[in-house]
């Protein structure tokens with residue numbers, strides 16, 4: 001992990017695209033940046049056609065002037081290689097380097113990211129412009145960071161990609177026989193007799209081969225990484241002291257294994273745009289921030305892009321409410337981001353994203369957004385002390401991109417088995433309880449966590465199965481959701497009963513799936529033994545917002561979406577199906593294993609029921625918490641003997657966070673500079689950051 005040169009405080013700024021504006025605007029930009037407290041900008045992300053208007057002819061003069069102006073204003077620069085958007089001349093000169101869809105349709109220049117990631121002409125042109133930039137600006141005093149490309153995520157199915165895919169397969173498997181085995185090509189007569197017969201998974205007649213699809217995503221991740229890595233090598237050769245990063249984007253369309261990439265990055269940076277408004281946006285913000293911190297190995301990372309208000313996706317625009325700009329920014333910072341950056345500095349007049357919000361909106365600086373941005377800049381300037389402090393996360397949710405991708409495959413037993421939905425439900429239940437989680441690598445050493453949650457980890461490697469078992473043996477507490485541990489790394493079912501990778505640690509064997517239609521809900525019965533463990537957990541339930549539980553005998557859980565026929569092989573039933581074809585059979589189980597415990601949830605629960613069940617599991621793991629007031633997000637940080645509590649009130653009423661009996665009574669709120677007593681009042685939509 002290396003940090004941008006010359007930045008010893010939290011970063012604040014955004015993408016700066018001066019090539020869209022006449023030079024007169026630039027001086028005003030720098031003056032406004034100073035006013036807002038901007039200390040870092042990402043420069044030139046989409047500037048290729050302005051820098052190289054025809055092949056090999058560079059026009060660096062304008063960029064020289066911009067860099068000098070920024071330097072004069074004390075603004076540091078993350079200089080981008082502009083390779084996410086080749087100019088029109090590129091596609092004209094190299095039609096073979098334009099992308100081809102899975103249907104075989106060749107795409108035309110006209111948007112961005114219009115290149116084939118494996119085309120030699122694209123790779124060479126990208127390296128050429130990266131080298132030219134590094135040669136020109138190696139010694140520029142404003143240069144703090146290299147920002148390679150933008151949001152690597154491009155797909156292509158052309159013949160260049162086919163060749164590269166075959167190369168990747170032969171390196172992974174060593175022989176065609178091994179590919180045939182891994183892909184189970186005996187099914188439907190798919191056996192390959194020559195490498196040339198293998199293609200990317202283009203549109204086909206009916207369901208495609210699940211392992212071919214999974215391997216194509218793995219290949220794309222590796223191929224995109226190679227694009228990044230070769231640019232990074234050039235930049236490191238010419239500017240060995242300047243850290244290099246790229247901004248991650250996240251979604252089903254992104255074939256990038258971010259955790260793997262992150263292992264080699266100088267700095268993990270993410271872009272994030274919530275797809276919902278209000279509380280749901282706050283919950284999504286926390287989810288992505290926790291992912292980024294986890295990819296960064298628990299260390300610092302940077303929120304490289306967010307929107308100051310509306311996001312222009314062609315959908316209805318979601319404007320941020322007053323105060324949200326700062327609150328979301330501070331949620332990322334609370335969870336480890338070394339600052340808050342935005343897309344973009346000044347709102348574009350034209351172009352495809354002209355209605356995307358910016359720090360300087362179309363209305364200019366006399367606007368709510370610019371005023372809120374300026375206030376945020378000032379506050380971030382006062383928060384440098386939290387930078388580098390550890391985020392306290394006692395619970396881990398296992399995260400694996402390959403498990404997610406496998407669960408996007410064809411031919412699965414229910415359309416609503418969705419990895420991200422399962423993860424998000426677990427994460428938001430703990431968010432409401434004020435419990436921060438890490439997303440841990442399933443193969444990692446999990447001993448530092450009090451509780452490990454495994455929501456629908458469909459694909460599980462042998463190493464992950466061993467690491468989870470060791471964790472429980474050693475005294476850890478575990479909860480595994482339905483449809484975890486079903487297949488191996490080749491997406492082949494683990495035989496002998498589900499969930500093959502976790503049968504022994506869970507003490508159960510499941511013989512048959514019974515997916516439930518959306519209209520069917522199955523009541524679960526919690527027998528006396530189960531009720532008493534719930535009752536012992538009642539103290540923790542309030543923390544999880546489980547309003548339906550008020551005492552012994554009143555626990556009601558309802559199974560949805562999924563059920564399965566389980567046999568107890570060492571575990572005991574905590575709850576059983578009370579109706580339907582599985583009536584009387586176990587639905588939720590608990591197994592004492594080694595020095596720990598392992599719970600299995602064989603059906604889907606809504607949020608309230610999940611909170612009830614997790615309340616019991618958290619209590620067993622010794623994680624009781626003072627419940628935060630509704631709508632208040634809590635995050636704890638610590639560095640040596642100093643602790644910080646971030647309290648973000650996403651609701652529209654002021655809330656008091658009780659501090660009596662905690663380390664924070666008598667602390668100082670860094671936002672108001674006031675000393676706190678037995679509680680801190682967080683105004684509606686506001687934030688308190690208590691230091692003790």
Ligand code: GLA
Pocket residue numbers: 150151271272273305311312343353356
């Ligand atoms: C991404 C991109 C930006 C811009 C924003 C819009 O983060 O990196 O260039 O398109 O999305 O939300």
